[in-house]
Amino acid sequence: MNYKVFLSLGSNIEDREKYLLDAIDNISAVSGVSLEKISNIYETEPVGYTEQGRFLNMAAQISTSLEAEELLDKLLEIEKLLKRERIIHWGPRTIDIDILTYGDLRIDTPKLKVPHPRMFERAFVLIPLMDICEKERLYGININDALDKCGDKDGVRLYKKMTVCDLPGGC
Template sequence: MTLAYLSIGSNIGDRLHHLVEAVRALHSHDGVEVLAVSSIYETAPVGYTDQADFLNVTIRVETVVGAQELLAICQQVEQVLGRERTIRWGPRTVDLDILLYGTDNIEAENLVVPHPRMHERAFVLIPLLEIAPLIAHPMAPGKLYSEEVAVQDSGVLLWKKVDGVEHFLRLKG
């Protein structure tokens, strides 16, 4: 079993519904168990800014599938929930990113773990630190993600407090 952390965001349509359905799909998948879900945070878009604000969560999963298979599962969930890839960093019904996969360092054409920009993104780090406050960068032993400058970003707003996986899965958009 491997612990992995994923970031999920949505800014099209019923954002909360898309987040809940993404977590539900992962949680019901054989070989993937969602152990923790952060509270829901609202943030302005990064990169391409001419779009609606995002809702974001981070989840901790325990899985028996490899990183590439987990990526395929995430992409399948995105497709089922209507994700269209037209503009880089553009609007999307749902976006699932693997942040960490155990302590693995993966550099493949279609997957880089740890996620290469996570340390710069408060919308990733703040929810991550909520569910794993002492998590350290696997490639820099002893360096906590809580020490990253991005954590100080005041543009990440608590949208809804979440009290566990079951509470999150009962939320309605």
């Protein structure tokens, strides 16, 4: 069975755009994963730990035959490949890849929670997601309504328009 999965990606160290695009390239190379759509790239203020540089954020839609925790393991491998270090909670990072949704499944294990616990509270997640999600509601929540409640909307600015066709080898 194939699942439609939405991912959120972020980077705020060194060549942020390159880390995002390298992550997308590595995700699309995973066996059992097909890259369907990518959002525009947005520059955003840091949330949580604010003593760090601005982030570039984007979202991606994939289709996968992998089970959720198997996909998570592959994404963690990609983060490690791209030199992600977990030193400060919500701190600076070369790349962060989060599973936002996994089909319509709800998952609550020690390793993975889907939908992502804070996705409906963060404009830097919702704005890129709205670029590629044709649904108005996810998990019974209206995306626009959730975005209206986000206090960080003003800190999200378009950085670069993107589609899959803009990727090397795209379209």
